[in-house]
Amino acid sequence: MASGRVVVVFFFLLSFLCFAFFPVSSRKVSLALYYETLCPYCSDFITNNLVKIFDNGLITIVDLDLVPYGNSRLGSNNSIVCQHGPSECQLNTVEACAISAWPDAQEHLKFIYCIEHLVMEHRYDEWKSCSQQTGLDSTSVLDCYNSGYGEKLELQYAAQTDALQPPHTFVPWVVVDGKPLYDNYRNFEKYICQAYDGEPPKACEGQALTISQEMNSNQGDQVCHINDMTSSSATRKKNEMKKKSLI
Template sequence: MDALRLLLVLSIISPFAATAAVNGGDKVALELYYETLCPYCSNLIVNYLYKIFESDLISITDLKLIPYGNAKIKSNGTIVCQHGKYECILNTVEACAIDTWPKVKDHFPFIYCVESLVYHDNYTYWETCFEKLGLDATPVMDCYNSDRGTKIELKYAAQTNALEPPHTYVPWVVVDGQPIYDDYRNFKSYICEAYKGTPKPSSCSESSVGRIRKVKIDLLNTLFGQESFKSKISRVLPAILSWLQ
């Protein structure tokens, strides 16, 4: 089943990834801040994010993956990851893959393959993804084994730490500069609503883009933007999200 899904990802990326944006509008920025061994992150990538390539939605989306998440930088400059040393390894490997193959249509299959193994708790076999995808492992491993990988991760650390409002968990999904909080699985709706070009892709007409989502995101941004609310919102956020749904 995993092999079939991987073939599906490859087949759906080919026809759509290079498609130009629909006339009249800039692409919508979709940023995923994540860490490689986070189960919620792998679930998002494996079961949801790949669908962006299934249709013409990718034609209006500028997808960026930032594998750093909740890692911390120690005083000596070394990086400590939330789920341990192996997560730091895979964060750097995936960062090197993005650096080696900058186009999303080129690096996403590899990241999808690795995260599929994470999802099934087989991540120690991540190197098999090179062979499965027919990729040359040399540039990625050269990056990982040199200071290049660390420099890329430090760049991702700076990007993650500069988020406003700051991220409070992962996966942290941002659409055109605005986080969508716990509604991250519905990223398609936010992309369609943010896109200003006409006509919108056909996949957007299939999506229920209700005004309630905008109300939700505006409310959360207002609350998180006020320091006095931060401690309170952490307790009442689940209730607010449930009510708005």
């Protein structure tokens, strides 16, 4: 009987020591960005807001999921209609391939940042230069695109986007731990810090003050609404990407 108590005490002490010296790491906060490549507000958010979490260290507590599909729509035979036309369909697919080729968020965002920066400068047709600018070998991205695998990725993103609850009504559509931020999306860092259940990183200091100052800004018009399909929007046939090689 006494030996049984000793065993119980031993395991209690062992558990205490393990917890004290090897604490369980806190769960990362999920951050999902539903976007499309040629929406200027998506490009601005990626290049001027999202990229900051890689500089301030907030990425260490974030599980980032980029979904480049946005306000596109599925037509017959799994054709895709993009809000800003066929060039957007192409770049959505290229960025989907980049995410697949480089699963590490720091790598694929580097490439995507480069493309979206070119979008801001109305030079997105030069996107291939991002391989040289970032030092990333884009061979796997080109292979993904030209093989048609990128189109399969886009269909997966279509299903993921269409399954959103509540449904998205515009992009950029930012979701933190399953909760959409609506037109307050630029304040996403505050919500990440609030959702994190561990010791907050230094980047979380002062977030409440930042938010209170920014809450009065008019962000409602800084989105691409789902119903504002442009007249140049075009249907991309299911096998079109196989016929039009990027090389």
